[in-house]
Amino acid sequence: MIAAGNVAPQYNHETRKTMSNSLTLSAKEVDDKIAAGVPYVIRLMVPSGEEITFTDLIRGEVTVNSSLVDDKVLLKSDGMPTYHLAHIVDDVLMEITHAIRGEEWLPSAPAHILIYRFLGWESSMPQYAHLPLLLKPDGNGKLSKRDGDRLGFPVFPLDWQDPVTGEKSSGYRERGYYPEAFVNMLAFLGWNPGTEQELFTMEELIQHFSFEHVHKAGARFDPEKAKWFNEQYLRMQTPEALANRLRPVVKSKYNLGDDDIKISSDYLVKAVTLLKDRVQFESELIEKGSYLFQAPDVYDEQVLAKKWKPELAGFFNELIENLSSLAEFSSITIDTVIKGTAATSGIKPGEIMQLLRVFVSGQGAGVDLIGMLELFGKNEVVDRLNKALKKVN
RNA sequence: GGCCCGUUCGUCUAGGGGUCUAGGACAUCUCCCUUUCACGGAGGAAACACGGGUUCGAUUCCCGUACGGGCUACCA
Numbered sequence: 001m002i003a004a005g006n007v008a009p010q011y012n013h014e015t016r017k018t019m020s021n022s023l024t025l026s027a028k029e030v031d032d033k034i035a036a037g038v039p040y041v042i043r044l045m046v047p048s049g050e051e052i053t054f055t056d057l058i059r060g061e062v063t064v065n066s067s068l069v070d071d072k073v074l075l076k077s078d079g080m081p082t083y084h085l086a087h088i089v090d091d092v093l094m095e096i097t098h099a100i101r102g103e104e105w106l107p108s109a110p111a112h113i114l115i116y117r118f119l120g121w122e123s124s125m126p127q128y129a130h131l132p133l134l135l136k137p138d139g140n141g142k143l144s145k146r147d148g149d150r151l152g153f154p155v156f157p158l159d160w161q162d163p164v165t166g167e168k169s170s171g172y173r174e175r176g177y178y179p180e181a182f183v184n185m186l187a188f189l190g191w192n193p194g195t196e197q198e199l200f201t202m203e204e205l206i207q208h209f210s211f212e213h214v215h216k217a218g219a220r221f222d223p224e225k226a227k228w229f230n231e232q233y234l235r236m237q238t239p240e241a242l243a244n245r246l247r248p249v250v251k252s253k254y255n256l257g258d259d260d261i262k263i264s265s266d267y268l269v270k271a272v273t274l275l276k277d278r279v280q281f282e283s284e285l286i287e288k289g290s291y292l293f294q295a296p297d298v299y300d301e302q303v304l305a306k307k308w309k310p311e312l313a314g315f316f317n318e319l320i321e322n323l324s325s326l327a328e329f330s331s332i333t334i335d336t337v338i339k340g341t342a343a344t345s346g347i348k349p350g351e352i353m354q355l356l357r358v359f360v361s362g363q364g365a366g367v368d369l370i371g372m373l374e375l376f377g378k379n380e381v382v383d384r385l386n387k388a389l390k391k392v393n
Numbered sequence: 394g395g396c397c398c399g400u401u402c403g404u405c406u407a408g409g410g411g412u413c414u415a416g417g418a419c420a421u422c423u424c425c426c427u428u429u430c431a432c433g434g435a436g437g438a439a440a441c442a443c444g445g446g447u448u449c450g451a452u453u454c455c456c457g458u459a460c461g462g463g464c465u466a467c468c469a
Contacts, residue, residue, distance in 0.1 A: 010395095010465085039467095041467055043467095059398070059399090062397080062398085064396085064397070065396095068395085068396055068397085069396095070465080073466080073467050074467095075467085076467040077467060078467075080467085082466095082467070082468080082469085083468075083469050084469095087469090102463090103397095103398065103399090103462080103463060103464095104462095104463055104464065104469090105463095105464090105469090106397060106398060106463070106464075107396075107397055107398090107463070107464040107465075108464075108465095109397095110397095130398085132398090132399085132462090133462070133463070135461090135462075137404085140461075140462085141462080142462075142463080188405070188406085188418095189405070190405090190406095192405085192406055192407070194407070194408095195407090195417095196407085196416085196417050196418080198417085198418060215399095215405090215406070216398075216399055216400090217398085217399050217400060217461085217462080218398095218399075218461080218462055218463085219404090219405065219406090220404060220405075221404090221405090222404050222405065222419065222420085224404085224419060224420060225404075225405065225418080225419045225420085227419095228418085228419060228420095229419095235432095276432095277431075277432045277433085278430080278431045278432065279431090288431095303429095348428090349428055350428050351428095352428095353428050353429075354428080354429060357429065363429095363430090364429070364430080365429045365430035365431080366429075366430065366431090367429095367430090367431090368427090368429090369428090369429075
């Protein structure tokens with residue numbers, strides 16, 4: 001089993017007879033070489049023409065003829081074991097019951113079975129399960145870390161920098177995926193519960209998982225579905241929890257004081273409630289809802305070009321006045337005032353609703369308008385309206 | 394190239410001889426809701442790779458072909 005090996009293509013039961021190794025050299029020659037410090041490796045001597053059968057929990061019985069298995073290196077010339085030897089020793093010492101790994105290990109599994117056998121450890125051999133691989137969303141081949149940054153989704157759980165190449169890869173956590181969503185999404189790539197339930201907690205996953213329901217073919221990764229899982233978990237968060245996590249972000253982004261109303265629980269919870277069902281990530285709360293925390297400086301040009309007419313100034317001034325005189329500033333009273341003012345001015349609500357939204361938020365589309373006005377409160381709304389009117393006139 | 398594993402809507406998949414007119418989800422399309430955009434609701438389009446068997450009957454079992462994936466390192 002000892003070979004003075006360099007690069008050796010196809011080192012197996014056939015070719016080893018033609019190589020310089022402990023099988024072809026005399027015992028003395030071998031001893032001399034070792035004594036002389038000639039580097040060597042120790043290989044597994046695979047028998048020829050033997051059927052090796054093992055049970056894979058996912059694929060059932062797999063049979064391979066040993067002649068097809070090559071003489072794997074077990075101990076490298078530096079004395080370190082290869083994975084082939086190491087994982088077996090580890091697993092036996094740790095009393096591992098199930099060896100679950102990717103399908104790329106399937107071809108070397110027969111060699112592993114042989115090692116257990118030769119070591120007399122067959123009775124402590126774990127059960128093997130070879131999981132299907134994750135494939136690229138586009139093109140061919142298995143998913144690799146490069147695909148992630150190329151296509152804009154993470155591949156690793158956490159941000160990671162290759163210590164050798166210095167190459168950086170973004171992680172799920174840093175991209176804002178909930179750990180629960182990540183686990184749930186991953187579990188469904190290749191496995192399914194056999195029911196129509198898709199959202200599983202870790203406890204449910206542990207309870208329901210079974211190898212029989214693992215699909216055999218590789219699964220093409222779908223970034224859209226991954227986002228969908230996160231969206232589902234975001235929906236499950238309470239507005240209070242989201243508000244608490246949003247507070248420091250809003251505070252520092254807009255440089256707010258500790259007692260600023262915009263980071264009060266009341267304001268934040270209402271803002272989050274308005275935003276919650278429109279986003280997939282917590283980071284979008286502030287990206288898509290920035291106008292809830294800061295009055296706009298720019299106003300949607302397209303909407304303005306299409307809807308704004310100088311004649312409307314009178315109406316908006318009147319609206320500001322009517323809103324100002326409101327004793328109770330609630331969605332019901334706000335709604336009534338807007339419709340009422342429009343009616344007395346002979347203006348259809350359709351003409352001014354979107355303008356109102358743009359004046360107050362800068363954007364042509366967004367969260368519920370009336371709810372947003374109520375959230376702002378009377379003074380803020382009046383201020384924003386005056387500011388906007390000054391700008392468009 | 395050789396060997397191993399696989400193949401149901403665009404994608405993830407259910408289904409394991411008749412109940413399949415093949416189910417769900419993501420994505421997509423239409424409509425409703427909403428004086429916005431989303432969300433939500435309703436509906437639509439969309440698949441058993443192909444060829445041989447076996448069988449009264451194959452998406453389901455067997456074989457072949459095609460295609461896909463993996464392995465083929467003193468890496469895991």
